[in-house]
Amino acid sequence: MSKVRVLVGTRKGAFILESDGKREKWNVSGPHFAGWEIYHLKGSPVDPNRIYASQSSGWFGQIIQRSDDGGKTWHQPGTPAGQGSTIPAGPPKAESNKFAYDASPETGKALTTHQWYDGTQHPWEFKRVWHLEPSLSDPETVYAGVEDAAIFRSTDGGNNWQELPGLRGHGTGPKWQPGAGGMCLHTIILDPSNPQRMWIAISAAGAFRTEDGGKSWKPINQGLRSQYIPDPNAEVGHCVHHIAMNPKRPGTLFMQKHWDVMRSDNAGDQWTEVSGNLPTDFGFVIDIHAHEPETIYVVPIKSDSEHYVHEGKLRVFRSRSGGNEWEPLTKGLPQKDCYVNVLRDAMSVDSLDKCGIYFGTTGGQVYASADAGDSWAAIVRDLPAVLSVEVQTLP
Amino acid sequence: MIRVVLPFHLRNLAQVGSELTLEVNGQVTQRSVLDALEERYPMLRGTIRDHVTKERRPFLRFFACEQDLSHESPDTPLPDAIASGAEPFIVLGAIAGG
Numbered sequence: 001m002s003k004v005r006v007l008v009g010t011r012k013g014a015f016i017l018e019s020d021g022k023r024e025k026w027n028v029s030g031p032h033f034a035g036w037e038i039y040h041l042k043g044s045p046v047d048p049n050r051i052y053a054s055q056s057s058g059w060f061g062q063i064i065q066r067s068d069d070g071g072k073t074w075h076q077p078g079t080p081a082g083q084g085s086t087i088p089a090g091p092p093k094a095e096s097n098k099f100a101y102d103a104s105p106e107t108g109k110a111l112t113t114h115q116w117y118d119g120t121q122h123p124w125e126f127k128r129v130w131h132l133e134p135s136l137s138d139p140e141t142v143y144a145g146v147e148d149a150a151i152f153r154s155t156d157g158g159n160n161w162q163e164l165p166g167l168r169g170h171g172t173g174p175k176w177q178p179g180a181g182g183m184c185l186h187t188i189i190l191d192p193s194n195p196q197r198m199w200i201a202i203s204a205a206g207a208f209r210t211e212d213g214g215k216s217w218k219p220i221n222q223g224l225r226s227q228y229i230p231d232p233n234a235e236v237g238h239c240v241h242h243i244a245m246n247p248k249r250p251g252t253l254f255m256q257k258h259w260d261v262m263r264s265d266n267a268g269d270q271w272t273e274v275s276g277n278l279p280t281d282f283g284f285v286i287d288i289h290a291h292e293p294e295t296i297y298v299v300p301i302k303s304d305s306e307h308y309v310h311e312g313k314l315r316v317f318r319s320r321s322g323g324n325e326w327e328p329l330t331k332g333l334p335q336k337d338c339y340v341n342v343l344r345d346a347m348s349v350d351s352l353d354k355c356g357i358y359f360g361t362t363g364g365q366v367y368a369s370a371d372a373g374d375s376w377a378a379i380v381r382d383l384p385a386v387l388s389v390e391v392q393t394l395p
Numbered sequence: 396m397i398r399v400v401l402p403f404h405l406r407n408l409a410q411v412g413s414e415l416t417l418e419v420n421g422q423v424t425q426r427s428v429l430d431a432l433e434e435r436y437p438m439l440r441g442t443i444r445d446h447v448t449k450e451r452r453p454f455l456r457f458f459a460c461e462q463d464l465s466h467e468s469p470d471t472p473l474p475d476a477i478a479s480g481a482e483p484f485i486v487l488g489a490i491a492g493g
Contacts, residue, residue: 035404059454059488060404060442076408079437097441 003394004350005070006358007051008366009038012384014053016071019379023356023370026379032074033065040345040388042132043070047139048392052158054129054144062128064096064144064158077158096158099126099146102165112169114148115177124148124168131345133188137195145185149176149202151214164214167200172219172236176205179239179258186344187243193250199268204239207255209268220268224257241284242344246293254296254323256286256344261298263323274323279310285347289372290355294322297357297373299342308339316359318373332376333367340365345388352393360386397428398483402455405443405486409436414483423478425457426469443486458485 002021008014013031032038036055044050053065053074065074078096101124116122127147135141144152144161150168152161176183187201196213199220206221224238231237239258246252255262255271259282262271275281280300289295296319302310309315314333317326340361350356357373360366364383369376397417401409409415417431426449433440444451449469451457456465460474460482476482 057404059402059452060408061452062441063408063438076438095437095440095446097438098446100447 002352004352004356005043005048005392005394006348006366006368006379007041007043007071007388007390007392008360008383008386009040009053009345009388010360010364010384010386011037014038014041014055015380015383017366017379021352023350023352023368028380029071032071036063037128038387039128040131040390042134042390043392044134044139044142045136046134048394050134050139050157052132052134052142054132056128062097062099062126064129064161066096066158077156078160095160096154099129099144099152099161100163101126101150101168102163112173114173114183115175117178121174124150127182130184130186131188133190136190136192143188143190143198145188145200147182147184148178149183149185149205151185151188151200153214166210166215167208167217170217172205175234175236176202177237179203187240189243189245189253191250192247197250197267199243199245199253201240201243201255203241204237204258206236206238207240207243207253207268220264221271222269223264223271223273224262225260225273226258228258242286244287244296246288246290248291249293252293254286254288256283256298258282258304261286261296261323274319276319276324276326278317278326283342284344285342285359287347287349287357289357290349290351291353292320292355292372295320295372296323297347298326299347299359301341307341309341312336312338314338314340314361316357316369316373316376329369329373329376331374332369332378338363343387345390346386348389348391350391350393356391358389358391360389362386396480397423397431397477398480399428399432400483400485402486402488404488405439408438408442411436416480423473424470425464425467425473425484428473428477428484429469454489456487456489458487459483 006017013034015030019026033055039054041053049070051067055063066077067074113121129144131145133143140157141155189199191197201207208217210217225232226238229237241256243255251267253264261275264271283301313335315328319326340363347359355372357369362385366379367376419431
């Protein structure tokens, strides 16, 4: 029977929730990396036992952790203790926690600036890794989306990281600006039909696409409208919260923007609003049914000033028509006195026959639905605030 | 032999106990102690000092002999008691945050 493994990142550690395909009884392990912020964990689609984790702290900075046994044990890729960090007369050995922006004149650009909160220009400063996206074909290759916004890649299992500088240096950087959570690259989508194509999203810059494996990037924000920026239709500057794509339909993208739920059917060249009858179209998460590419899920949040669910009710909204027509899903979810948020990377789906939907809240609950959202039950209720949820469907 | 005390989370990362010892060649300064620490425990690079600038991370302090040395030059010799191993060099996390 198939199994499901749910990887949960929280403000104070990581947790791994496992069940068989019935998804009724769960085994909870953790906290892993107790006391640290775990922004994201994600497993390799090629080797599900290979899991990468982003561990960070305001005190000690960024650490990358890796498991090769499905989360039972972890280690920092890189040079082991006692072996020395340099090779005589050679380069430094592996440093898995080193994310240095590419400032070389040959491959990168002089460290550029971006717009600061007060409108002045501010230099790029590395803060943390928000999102890890393992390659679809090679377990040793993994991408990292970081704050201040840039994309890095490791091709040696997380031992060493190199920036793909074409994104940060492509020209619009001075117009990017931090959102309330920082200037983060939070979404990375790989195209299973074209290894050279991927999408990323930055808050607050917008969405970008590469067609050449990350060498060059194009802003793809036509159709987005953000009334809180000087030019509501600007090429960049939009606060994109999250983008989702069903791997069975590459090129059809769904976006939860700061306000507005959007879709694109031409790989992001043009976006159309599909917020329809949602009670509020502010939110963070968005995801897609594993087998029905027009079935989408969002969790509306009251407003950008009140980061909790609308009317004290935790409701997932589902559209079976690719947007515009939405139905609230409430069975098993609290419908009064609930004031949690669901953050941008905190929803995921499994690929079992009856698609499972999972999400975590800032109140520490992780909810699961084994029937595509019709009914819900909490797997755990009292974790630290949940930052991310990823699901692995295992044989 | 130089004695170094790390905060809880860095002890876990380096998989060491409450105190570790290091050989430091030449003058004993903040820089030479931290260089030796990072050479022996590469996983600590970037956690105490910035990878690129080598500046102390903002929420960490350096103490020795009941003095806060955080704002001393990294090349100022540390007290004799540190160089002799009589007292430890302490890396301390600021008490802040949730």
